[in-house]
Amino acid sequence: MIKLEAFLVSTGIVALGEMGDKTQLLALLLAARFKKPVPIIAGILIATLVNHALAGAVGGWIATQMGPQLLRWVIGGSFLAMAVWMLIPDKLDDEDTEGQTRHLGVLATTVLAFFMAEMGDKTQIATVALAARYPDLVAVVSGTTLGMMLANVPAVLLGDQISRKLSMTLVHGVAAAIFAVLGVLTLLNVGQLL
Secondary structure, three states: OHHHHHHHHHHHHHHHHHOOOHHHHHHHHHHHHHOOHHHHHHHHHHHHHHHHHHHHHHHHHHHHHOOHHHHHHHHHHHHHHHHHHHOOOOOOOHHHOOOOOOOOOHHHHHHHHHHHHHOOOHHHHHHHHHHHHOOOHHHHHHHHHHHHHHHHHHHHHHOHHHHHHOOHHHHHHHHHHHHHHHHHHHHOOHHHOO
């Protein structure tokens, strides 16, 4: 039951958190620049798996270094901080992809650009917190990776059509509310999940 919960919560949080995020904007940019969706999608998958596996390992290590009470407060506070952070819109810095395509192909450019853009990003920090909260690293990383793909594959395939129809403010508000609820539930130790 915990594995399924970890997978579903991780998927939902990252899918919502990724909407309007700089890596989703990067997916749109790469799709517009290269017009080759298959290597872009493969690059996003590879970069996300590596980045989130490393983030999940850090989260798992953090969980082993703290006692359950301290860990509960750190994770609860992290989720509340993520709720606030979700309300701050991202923008893509042009230097994230400038110069990378001169010597690399579409796949390698995407892997490198996504891996670097995800460093310290909301979804990477969320992966650390989720891995600290849930003991099943595979379920967390699988869920966060699926969440990234759910948000970014349509961005690569449908690009501008999606961004014009979705209210990013609403999506970020929903994601912030989910993080806030998880933070409060963690602080209150509801469900004894830790």
